[in-house]
Amino acid sequence: MALRLWVKSAANALKLSSGTGPRAAAPAFSISRFFSAVPDGLKYTQSHEWVKLHEDGVATVGITDHAQDHLGEVVFVELPETGAQVSAGGSFGNVESVKATSDVNSPISGEVVEINSKLSETPGLINTSPYEDGWMIKVKPSSPADADGLLDAAKYTKHCEEEDAH
Amino acid sequence: MSVTRSAGALGAARPLMRLVTMSGVPILRQLHLEERLLRRTADNWCVINDGTAPPTIVMGVSGRVSELVEIEPVLRDRVPVVRRYSGGGTVIVDQGTVFVTFICNKSAVAGLQPFPRDIMSWSGQLYDKVFDRFGEFHLRENDYAFSHHKFGGNAQSITKNRWVHHTSFLWDYDVKNMDYLKMPKRAPEYRLARNHTDFLCRMKEYMPSRSVFTDGIITALGEQFSVQPTDLETVLSNDEEFVPSTKLLSQQDLEEIVSSKGSSSLGVQEVEA
Helix, strand or coil: CCCHHHHHHHHCCCCCCCCCCCCCCCCCCCCCCCCCCCCCCEEEECCCCEECCCCCCCCCECHHHHHHHCCEEEEEEEECCCCECCCCCEEEEEEEEEEEEEEEEEECCEEEECCCCCCHHHHCEEEEEEECCCCCEEEEEHHHHHHHHHHHHHHHHHHHHHHHHC | CCEEEECCCCCCCCEEEEEEEECCCCCCHHHHHHHHHHHHCEEEEEEEECCCCCCEEEEECCCCCCEEECCCHHHHCCCCCCCCCCCCCEEECCCCCCEEEEEEECCCCCCCCHHHHHHHHHHHHHHHHCCCCCCEECCCCCCCECEEEEEEEEEEEEECCEEEEEEEEEEECCCCHHHHEEECCCCCCHHHHCCCCHHHHCHHHHHCCHHHHHHHHHHHCCCCEEEECCHHHHHCCCCCCCCCCECCCCCCHHHHHHHHHCCCCHHHHHHHH
């Protein structure tokens, strides 16, 4: 299920869909350049962060597979301290890769209740497991409605495809 | 995202890029200026600083002092050590260094995604126009090189909607200053374990003058931007609320590192202990 939308995106690009209806004029052959994983069940930002809302009210935040692929090998991660406040759309930390520091922005507002301490010794977890072991912070949301304005997996996939098309 | 076109397109408007040229400004002051232009303005900027004083060691945001710097001679000779806000490695800069910094909105270059390799691809193409007639120029494993000799080290800082790409170019350098730096553990493959003097080259051996270099940058920029010289005094402000993250390490910081029994797990903690 985690890779369902990725496969769907690739299938559509290769015109493998069996959908009915008249086909608009289209090139006989096209390949999507977007091959990153975009799991269902998460919400996404246009700046390539993801958030997972848990039943206990805490949200986990990280960066997407698309982001880690474009960033390259992550060699250093700077995270806030627990207890810090984060704002939706605002920077909460940064990652270093290929001689660059890149801000990471919080999808939601709230209080940081936990940080992933493994990232100080193993920052590469962000590359190898961006949605699981490479999670960055956990947040107690202050405004649950923040998530309503975020992208679902389909819209985020489309956003990435449009960016990569340039 | 606004669409920008090159000067060749009919009636196309190029985005504005403000140009600030300086000479001999201390690198700490330059980096503070850059951070403020990045985080507190919405304009595109090119900052050129021709030479700096005093000779200063400049480390990237995650650099570990004990691994990158020969601390005891640095303490003995009172060489300033700065931790900058961008990523990348460690350099020692002086009057022979020419700094060129681009600070841009995400939309400044059409279709450019704000990721390190994308930005470097753009900058590499820009600098190719500047250097190609003077030597075999390459963007080689993220360094600027003539053949296999590095003459420019760059680093970047990327925010949600803006980015900085800055470079320290070795117009000339004092080989004695390289003794303050250790060989880095993380080095590009093309370095092939060469020491500093075998790995680096001096731009003055390839180009006739510094002004030919800086004029070439401005010409290359002019193909994509409307370059507007801006007086430094109008750029400076009394924005006391903004606190830059670039820091000068104190003598005490360095002495504590020397006396500590091992490096800590985060380079930043070496400074903030």
